[in-house]
Structure formats: C-alpha cells, structure tokens
Amino acid sequence: MSILKKVEQFREEEERLRWEGTFADYLELLKEKPWIAQTAHSRVYNMIKDAGVEEVNGKKEYSFFKDQLYGVEESLEKLVEEYFHSAAKRLDVRKRILLLMGPVSGGKSTLVTMLKRGLEQYSKTDKGAVFAIKGCPMHEDPLHLIPTHLRKDFQDEYGIKIEGNLSPLNMMRVEEEYGGRIEDVLVERIFFSEDKRTGIGTFSPSDPKSQDIADLTGSIDFSTIAEYGSESDPRAYRFDGELNKANRGMMEFQEMLKCDEKFLWHLLSLTQEGNFKAGRFALISADELIVAHTNESEYKSFISNKKNEALHSRIIVMKVPYNLKVSEEERIYKKMIQDSDLAHVHIAPHALKVAAIFTILTRLKEPAKQGVDLLKKMRLYDGESVEGFNSQDLEELKQEDPDEGMSGIDPRYVINRISSAIIRKQLTSINALDVLRSIKEGLSEHASISKEDRERYMDFIAVARKEYDAIAKKEVQKAFVYSYDESAKTLMDNYLDNVEAYCNKNKLRDPLTGEEMTPDEKLMRSIEEQIGISENAKKAFREEILIRISAYARKGKKFDYNSHERLREAIQKKLFADLKDIVKITTSTKTPDESQLKKVNEVIARLIDEHGYNSVSANELLRYVGSLLNR
Numbered sequence: 001m002s003i004l005k006k007v008e009q010f011r012e013e014e015e016r017l018r019w020e021g022t023f024a025d026y027l028e029l030l031k032e033k034p035w036i037a038q039t040a041h042s043r044v045y046n047m048i049k050d051a052g053v054e055e056v057n058g059k060k061e062y063s064f065f066k067d068q069l070y071g072v073e074e075s076l077e078k079l080v081e082e083y084f085h086s087a088a089k090r091l092d093v094r095k096r097i098l099l100l101m102g103p104v105s106g107g108k109s110t111l112v113t114m115l116k117r118g119l120e121q122y123s124k125t126d127k128g129a130v131f132a133i134k135g136c137p138m139h140e141d142p143l144h145l146i147p148t149h150l151r152k153d154f155q156d157e158y159g160i161k162i163e164g165n166l167s168p169l170n171m172m173r174v175e176e177e178y179g180g181r182i183e184d185v186l187v188e189r190i191f192f193s194e195d196k197r198t199g200i201g202t203f204s205p206s207d208p209k210s211q212d213i214a215d216l217t218g219s220i221d222f223s224t225i226a227e228y229g230s231e232s233d234p235r236a237y238r239f240d241g242e243l244n245k246a247n248r249g250m251m252e253f254q255e256m257l258k259c260d261e262k263f264l265w266h267l268l269s270l271t272q273e274g275n276f277k278a279g280r281f282a283l284i285s286a287d288e289l290i291v292a293h294t295n296e297s298e299y300k301s302f303i304s305n306k307k308n309e310a311l312h313s314r315i316i317v318m319k320v321p322y323n324l325k326v327s328e329e330e331r332i333y334k335k336m337i338q339d340s341d342l343a344h345v346h347i348a349p350h351a352l353k354v355a356a357i358f359t360i361l362t363r364l365k366e367p368a369k370q371g372v373d374l375l376k377k378m379r380l381y382d383g384e385s386v387e388g389f390n391s392q393d394l395e396e397l398k399q400e401d402p403d404e405g406m407s408g409i410d411p412r413y414v415i416n417r418i419s420s421a422i423i424r425k426q427l428t429s430i431n432a433l434d435v436l437r438s439i440k441e442g443l444s445e446h447a448s449i450s451k452e453d454r455e456r457y458m459d460f461i462a463v464a465r466k467e468y469d470a471i472a473k474k475e476v477q478k479a480f481v482y483s484y485d486e487s488a489k490t491l492m493d494n495y496l497d498n499v500e501a502y503c504n505k506n507k508l509r510d511p512l513t514g515e516e517m518t519p520d521e522k523l524m525r526s527i528e529e530q531i532g533i534s535e536n537a538k539k540a541f542r543e544e545i546l547i548r549i550s551a552y553a554r555k556g557k558k559f560d561y562n563s564h565e566r567l568r569e570a571i572q573k574k575l576f577a578d579l580k581d582i583v584k585i586t587t588s589t590k591t592p593d594e595s596q597l598k599k600v601n602e603v604i605a606r607l608i609d610e611h612g613y614n615s616v617s618a619n620e621l622l623r624y625v626g627s628l629l630n631r
C-alpha cells in the first residue's frame with residue numbers, strides 16, 4: 001500500500017472515531033460504557049492488561065512490553081502490579097511520582113516511551129477512549145462539571161466517584177458561553193498525541209537559572225490582558241505547561257532529581273492533592289501519571305539531602321535493573337543493531353552471544369551458594385540446566401543480592417564498541433574475536449570504571465573467549481561431520497569387513513596390494529570403545545552385528561549406517577574423535593592438497609548455507625579453530 005493511501009486511511013480512521021455531543025449526551029454514553037470515565041492511572045493499567053498477560057512458571061509476562069524490553073519480566077511484573085494495578089484501584093500509590101531507578105542504558109527511557117506510544121494507540125480503541133470538555137486546553141474531564149453537592153447522587157446513580165474540581169477557565173466558560181447550563185457544554189473524544197501535546201507531555205530541565213516554571217504550569221498571555229481587563233481572568237492565561245497538556249494522560253519528567261526545588265514543590269501538591277497552582281488561580285485539578293527516571297547514585301544523593309524529605313515520601317521508586325540472561329542480551333543487541341546504521345554489516349554467528357556472556361558476567365554478583373561459580377550462575381539464569389541444581393536453587397540465587405543487575409556493562413557500550421571496530425577497520429563483517437577485542441580496548445578508555453572493576457572485567461573477557469573457543473570448535477567439527485557422511489559409511493564398511501573376518505576366522509585382502517591381512521583389532525576396538533564395549537563383551541557384540549546383517553540379507557534389505565543404533569553411535573563418536581586431527585590438518589595447512597582443498601570448500605559452503613556465516617567469517621572461523629587445535 002502506498003504511503004499516501006496509508007495517510008488517507010489514518011485520516012479516515014480518526015474521522016470515524018470522532019465523537020462530539022453535549023454533556024447530556026456524554027452522560028448517556030457513560031451509562032453504556034462506564035469505563036470511559038476511568039482515571040489516567042487506571043487507563044495505563046488496563047492498556048497493559050488488555051494487550052495480554054501470560055503466566056509463565058507462576059510469573060506474569062505482559063505482551064505489552066514484549067517487543068521492546070527483554071529479560072526484565074520480573075521488574076516489569078513488580079512495576080505493573082505494585083504501582084499501576086494499585087494505582088488503578090485508586091490506592092494511595094497513585095498520588096506518588098513514579099521514579100524509575102536503574103543503571104545507564106537499562107531501558108528506562110524505552111519503558112517510558114512505550115507507555116507514551118501505547119497510550120496514543122490505546123486512546124483510539126474503544127476500551128481506552130478518552131473524553132474531554134471541548135475547547136479546554138487541559139482536556140478537562142467532563143465529569144468535573146457536576147457540582148460538588150450533587151456528586152454523591154451521581155455516584156449512587158452511576159457508580160463513579162468524581163475527583164477534582166472544575167478549573168477556573170471552564171467555570172468561566174460555562175457561565176459565559178453556556179449561560180450556566182452544564183448539560184449543554186460540548187464534550188468531545190480526544191486522542192492522545194505527544195506531537196499535538198494532547199495528554200502526553202515531556203518536561204526536561206534546562207539551565208536552572210533560566211528555566212521558567214511556566215514550562216510546567218503555563219503562563220499569563222500578556223497580549224490578551226487588555227482584552228480581558230485583568231491578569232486574574234483565566235482567559236488571559238495560557239494553560240500550556242507540560243503539566244496542563246499532559247492532563248488525563250502522562251508526563252515524563254526527565255532528570256527530575258537534577259531539577260530546581262521550586263519545580264519539585266509543584267509536583268508535591270499535584271501528586272498529593274491532585275492539583276497544582278498556576279498563576280493567580282484557585283488550584284487546578286489534574287489527573288495524570290508522572291514518571292521520572294534516575295540512576296542509583298543520583299537517587300542516593302537526593303535522599304541524603306534533608307531538604308528533600310517531604311518529596312521523598314511522595315515518590316515511589318521502582319527498580320529497572322539490567323537483564324541478566326545471555327540469550328535475552330543477545331536479542332537486545334540484535335534489536336539495537338537493527339535500529340542502527342550497522343544493520344547492513346555481517347555479524348558472524350556467536351559474536352553477539354560471546355559479547356553477551358561478557359556483559360552478563362560483569363552484572364552478576366559472586367554467588368554465595370555452595371558449588372556455584374559465576375559461570376554456572378550465568379547458565380542457570382539463562383534457563384540452562386546445570387547438573388546438580390534445580391529451579392529452587394535458581395530462586396535462592398536470585399534472592400541472594402537485591403542489588404544485582406544495578407551495575408555492570410550496559411548494552412549501549414557493547415554496540416558502540418562493535419560499531420567503532422567496524423568503522424575503524426572499515427569491516428563489512430565482524431566476528432566474535434573482533435568484538436571481544438574491541439570491548440577490551442574500550443575498557444581502558446571507559447572513564448566510569450574503577451581499577452578493580454577493570455581487572456575483573458579483563459578476566460571476564462578471558463572467560464568469554466574460552467566459551468567462544470569451545471563453541472567455535474564444536475561448530476567446525478559439526479560442519480566437518482556432515483561433509484563426512486561418506487566417511488561414516490566408509491568407516492563402517494571397513495569395520496564390518498574386519499568383524500566378518502574376525503568372526504569367521506578369515507583373513508582380509510588388502511584392496512591395493514592384494515596381500516592377506518589379519519583383522520585390524522586396533523581399528524575395531526577404537527570404535528567399540530566409543531560406546532563402552534569391554535574386551536570381554538566384544539565378541540558377543542561383533543556376532544550380534546553379523547546376525548543382524550544376515551537377517552537383513554535374508555529379507556533382501558540392505559544393512560547400512562542406520563540399521564544398528566549402537567553401531568551408528570560408535571561410528572559417529574569415533575569420527576568426531578578422529579576429526580580432531582583431520583580438522584587440525586585441514587584447517588592449518590598452508591599448502592592444502594587437492595582433496596584437502598575440496599574438504600575445506602565443502603565445510604565453508606556448509607557453514608555459509610546452514611550456519612549463517614559468510615565466506616569471510618567462515619574462513620576466519622576455520623583458521624581460528626585450526627590454530628586452536630594446534631596449540
């Protein structure tokens with residue numbers, strides 16, 4: 001579909017959803033759809049819930065966050081249940097500023113942005129619909145029109161509790177424009193949009209000296225004072241601060257703790273009493289979620305300041321720690337690379353995994369539990385099974401240190417190192433070793449890492465490198481094994497010839513020289529030993545195979561590689577063991593002969609076709625594994 005077509009569809013959609021009516025009409029609508037009167041906090045909670053909740057091992061996972069935030073399900077569950085769910089039930093937490101605390105690049109901004117974009121979408125759905133007094137710059141809740149003395153009756157009839165008072169501006173408008181008849185006041189459906197400054201706001205502090213509180217609460221419009229005659233006429237006031245504009249939805253307060261105190265006092269009243277002071281007017285009621293974010297050290301210095309005590313009790317802090325699962329960390333990198341200008345670069349298989357291993361190790365706390373080291377802990381966290389440990393142990397490990405995940409290497413650092421390696425060397429392809437090297441080089445330039453940490457991190461690079469060595473060897477061997485399907489057959493035929501001669505007490509004939517030979521005991525044993533057949537049991541095993549072969553022959557079936565389970569296993573294992581040498585020779589020879597060259601090409605083709613390499617990275621892998629095997 002062309003982009004213009006989409007634009008048109010979008011416009012039609014908005015047109016279709018538009019609703020306008022009198023307050024009387026709105027009350028009718030409310031009877032039909034009582035949820036449209038929900039508070040901002042409740043809307044956020046329902047938005048998250050409506051996207052779908054899954055129970056996985058007794059833990060909640062919200063589809064709402066799935067696309068963008070990985071591996072932090074437990075923190076999200078806490079956030080949604082302890083803050084949003086309670087706030088939706090009008091419990092007191094609603095009156096507190098939500099402060100997300102977490103390490104750098106731990107996904108705080110991502111989380112806030114998801115809520116904003118989510119609300120924009122949700123306000124277009126039936127469940128998330130929002131209505132406001134038409135023409136009000138603060139999109140005031142129409143129910144504020146109900147006079148205080150009638151609210152009890154209203155609640156009895158509609159089951160809805162009204163909070164907040166009609167703003168000075170709308171109070172005046174009701175008189176001036178509607179002659180006091182609230183039932184005639186026009187109400188419209190609104191759609192949240194950060195761009196249009198409807199229901200979504202962002203406040204970020206600038207220079208404390210020049211920053212004006214007007215950015216938050218609006219300001220007097222001097223050009224209209226002459227018209228209205230007085231500064232205290234609400235029509236001469238522009239309700240266009242972020243707090244005004246974010247009413248009914250949410251406001252992000254960036255760098256809140258860096259902000260001047262006088263800004264914070266406005267928030268105090270807003271959060272506690274649900275209203276704030278603007279200009280010379282009576283308090284203005286607001287219903288919005290305020291989210292701020294900060295890191296741990298900033299937060300600690302904030303609460304250690306006595307002056308901030310009052311504010312402190314009005315903040316609810318939710319931790320947003322780093323992800324601690326290797327596989328999820330790998331997904332984070334993939335996503336970040338997709339979103340960056342690195343998307344065209346070939347990243348060799350396992351490169352991101354190896355980086356993730358390093359990163360997660362820097363984030364984990366040394367386990368206190370017996371028999372667990374950091375590497376085991378890392379595997380357990382990632383859902384791998386580690387011999388001798390179960391899910392109970394995993395939970396215990398997680399409880400050991402509540403600060404785990406609040407420090408360590410951040411994902412952006414890794415992406416920056418990958419990109420710097422690519423740019424510096426003008427690579428079109430990058431492998432695990434390049435990535436580790438670049439991460440290592442960067443550590444010495446990294447300003448915020450202490451000397452001790454740097455040393456620990458260097459060790460983790462070595463650990464990650466070892467993990468990679470194991471992965472790389474296995475990968476190459478696997479690629480060789482498959483190209484050695486033929487060899488498996490040859491090896492088996494050879495074994496069977498020998499077994500036959502052994503059982504029949506015959507000699508074999510050398511196919512080349514025609515000389516007679518005794519059965520090759522060494523060869524047979526080397527295969528049998530792979531599956532633990534003892535010297536005493538070998539005769540029985542060999543005879544059993546011969547019986548199987550003749551049984552096959554009688555039925556006119558061909559005995560092959562797959563006809564005897566244990567024999568196949570033995571052959572495979574033997575091949576793998578032998579491969580070590582083949583791989584070693586093939587990958588490290590400087591002047592491969594024709595057949596070696598053929599093998600190498602086969603293996604490379606397989607790595608490319610089946611394992612996601614390109615020719616550069618496949619060749620690099622082979623060379624590296626060759627050097628490993630020659631050590």
Ligand SMILES: Nc1ncnc2c1ncn2[C@@H]1O[C@H](COP(=O)(O)OP(=O)(O)OP(=O)(O)O)[C@@H](O)[C@H]1O
Pocket residue numbers: 068069070071072102103104105106107108109110111295322323332336411412
């Ligand atoms: N758990 C995670 N899941 C998915 N992506 C993540 C996660 N943690 C971080 N990221 C990614 O890392 C990058 C940085 O995240 P973001 O900007 O949200 O962090 P932040 O906590 O706001 O950082 P800062 O403290 O620097 O403001 C983003 O691209 C984000 O998508």
Ligand SMILES: [Mg+2]
Pocket residue numbers: 108109110
């Ligand atoms: Mg941020």
